[in-house]
Amino acid sequence: MIQTIPTKPFDGQQPGTSGLRKKVKIFQQPHYAENFIQSIFNALDGFAGQTLVVGGDGRFFNREVIQTAIGMAAANGFGRVLVGQGGLLSTPAASNIIRRNKAYGGIILSASHNPGGPDGDFGIKYNAGNGGPAPEKITDVIFARTTTISSYKIASGQSVDLGKTGVSSIGGMTVEVVDPIVDYAALMQQLFDFDAIRDLFKSGFRMRFDAMCAITGPYGKGILEGMLGAPAGTVMNGTPLPDFGGHHPDPNPVHAKELYDLMMSESAPDFGAASDGDGDRNLIIGRNQFVTPSDSLAMLAANAHLAPGYARGLAGIARSMPTSAAADRVAEKLGIKCYETPTGWKYFGNLLDAGLVTICGEESAGTGSDHVREKDGLWAVLLWLNILARRRQSVESIVREHWRDYGRNHYSRHDYEEVDAEAAGNLMKSLRGQMETLPDKHGIKMVDDFAYDDPVDGSRSEAQGIRLLFEDGSRIVYRLSGTGTAGATLRVYIEKFQPDSNLHGVETQAALADLIDLSRNIAEIQRRTGRDLPTVIT
Numbered sequence: 401m402i403q404t405i406p407t408k409p410f411d412g413q414q415p416g417t418s419g420l421r422k423k424v425k426i427f428q429q430p431h432y433a434e435n436f437i438q439s440i441f442n443a444l445d446g447f448a449g450q451t452l453v454v455g456g457d458g459r460f461f462n463r464e465v466i467q468t469a470i471g472m473a474a475a476n477g478f479g480r481v482l483v484g485q486g487g488l489l490s491t492p493a494a495s496n497i498i499r500r501n502k503a504y505g506g507i508i509l510s511a512s513h514n515p516g517g518p519d520g521d522f523g524i525k526y527n528a529g530n531g532g533p534a535p536e537k538i539t540d541v542i543f544a545r546t547t548t549i550s551s552y553k554i555a556s557g558q559s560v561d562l563g564k565t566g567v568s569s570i571g572g573m574t575v576e577v578v579d580p581i582v583d584y585a586a587l588m589q590q591l592f593d594f595d596a597i598r599d600l601f602k603s604g605f606r607m608r609f610d611a612m613c614a615i616t617g618p619y620g621k622g623i624l625e626g627m628l629g630a631p632a633g634t635v636m637n638g639t640p641l642p643d644f645g646g647h648h649p650d651p652n653p654v655h656a657k658e659l660y661d662l663m664m665s666e667s668a669p670d671f672g673a674a675s676d677g678d679g680d681r682n683l684i685i686g687r688n689q690f691v692t693p694s695d696s697l698a699m700l701a702a703n704a705h706l707a708p709g710y711a712r713g714l715a716g717i718a719r720s721m722p723t724s725a726a727a728d729r730v731a732e733k734l735g736i737k738c739y740e741t742p743t744g745w746k747y748f749g750n751l752l753d754a755g756l757v758t759i760c761g762e763e764s765a766g767t768g769s770d771h772v773r774e775k776d777g778l779w780a781v782l783l784w785l786n787i788l789a790r791r792r793q794s795v796e797s798i799v800r801e802h803w804r805d806y807g808r809n810h811y812s813r814h815d816y817e818e819v820d821a822e823a824a825g826n827l828m829k830s831l832r833g834q835m836e837t838l839p840d841k842h843g844i845k846m847v848d849d850f851a852y853d854d855p856v857d858g859s860r861s862e863a864q865g866i867r868l869l870f871e872d873g874s875r876i877v878y879r880l881s882g883t884g885t886a887g888a889t890l891r892v893y894i895e896k897f898q899p900d901s902n903l904h905g906v907e908t909q910a911a912l913a914d915l916i917d918l919s920r921n922i923a924e925i926q927r928r929t930g931r932d933l934p935t936v937i938t
């Protein structure tokens with residue numbers, strides 16, 4: 401039965417963010433998820449009879465909202481929903497399914513790398529027909545609809561059996577429960593040299609993939625252990641759990657500590673990797689060699705031609721502004737362009753759609769290519785494996801050779817989490833106020849508030865972060881996170897280029913020490929936020 405249920409405008413998505421991300425408790429309020437899903441549909445048109453993809457990362461509350469989204473898609477006139485078995489789809493797999501099936505769009509349920517469980521976070525975002533996060537011109541309309549919504553429509557009284565694949569119908573709409581892995585695995589097989597990787601494992605090469613009790617467990621087991629012949633046990637924390645087993649599923653050395661410690665120990669395997677809650681981020685560690693995401697982007701770009709899917713070479717590279725300039729050096733050598741975009745994967749969409757770039761990445765452990773329109777954790781792991789299979793060198797020696805050939809960009813991000821939102825706002829304001837006076841002090845050449853003009857659609861995005869650019873190519877960047885769910889998170893990005901290979905081995909925080917001090921002094925972080933030290937250093 402189709403019901404129209406009266407409701408009221410609500411405090412939903414903030415303008416400029418690509419989805420709605422809040423505490424589970426907030427999502428559990430009556431009508432909350434429904435309000436947002438209806439606001440999405442109200443912002444779109446021309447979808448009658450079309451296909452919608454629905455899936456999530458399996459976190460607490462996923463199953464409930466999957467059923468709600470299906471019932472609402474039926475009531476709003478979609479012709480077909482494709483939903484992952486168990487309500488599960490990794491974010492990159494959802495992007496692939498949207499593209500392959502020429503769907504109108506997709507609804508992805510996830511709060512990415514944020515913790516899950518009843519006290520954790522939940523999220524809903526809309527992806528457009530190209531498979532990528534909705535661009536600002538759509539998210540702005542969704543936001544506007546949240547302020548005027550008066551009712552929502554839902555086909556109630558029925559639920560889909562998500563337990564097995566197959567076709568059924570709800571309120572006149574077809575529902576297809578699909579295998580979450582098969583299409584994605586087929587795409588990976590097209591891009592990468594699976595034979596070479598199989599031989600690598602056969603030769604005794606060993607890896608550990610930490611799925612952090614999140615969505616990539618089944619993908620990792622199916623592809624690494626199943627198709628590529630890695631020994632059973634290669635995938636750790638491989639069963640997705642609604643609360644991620646208490647893990648904070650953010651693949652960085654802090655939250656993937658067990659893996660990190662293993663890789664730095666005597667008994668380290670050759671290669672370690674991890675992915676996040678919804679499978680779009682990655683962590684890459686060799687034996688005794690952590691690879692920063694910014695370096696990983698540069699190294700993947702420099703070696704991508706070793707994989708069949710990229711043998712033709714790259715059209716261009718894109719990186720988010722705070723990501724280190726290591727990739728720029730690779731682009732220069734390859735004679736291709738490197739685009740610098742605001743933070744957030746949605747800014748890569750137009751460049752990828754227009755064929756201007758092939759590979760893109762962010763310092764926040766997101767790397768991907770034109771194969772989908774999301775960053776893709778397992779893709780990065782498989783490209784690394786393909787490179788290792790072809791070069792037959794350790795991660796450490798690949799990294800050292802890269803630094804020798806291109807120089808090293810020492811890089812670190814300091815996060816001050818859950819600081820008072822007003823204090824954080826004032827700190828940024830004060831930095832904006834110093835933009836004229838800072839140049840010429842401390843070796844600073846130029847200060848600006850990063851703005852981006854999209855070369856494809858001409859749209860302009862302003863106030864994307866304060867950049868302090870130094871004479872020697874060093875940078876300090878300040879911006880406030882757009883994805884936190886409590887207070888504000890101040891991110892400070894610090895980078896120093898070191899051409900001299902004798903100094904490449906210096907520990908990163910030590911190499912950056914002067915800049916780190918300066919970053920704290922200029923922004924008066926201690927005085928304004930009460931924090932002496934960052935909460936997380938990556």
Ligand code: G1P
Pocket residue numbers: 512720743744745762763764766880881882883884891
């Ligand atoms: C963070 C990352 C950004 C990434 C986003 C979504 O956003 O910094 O690179 O695109 O998560 O995964 P932030 O919290 O900094 O706004």
Ligand code: ZN
Pocket residue numbers: 511512513676677678679680681
């Ligand atoms: Zn994610």
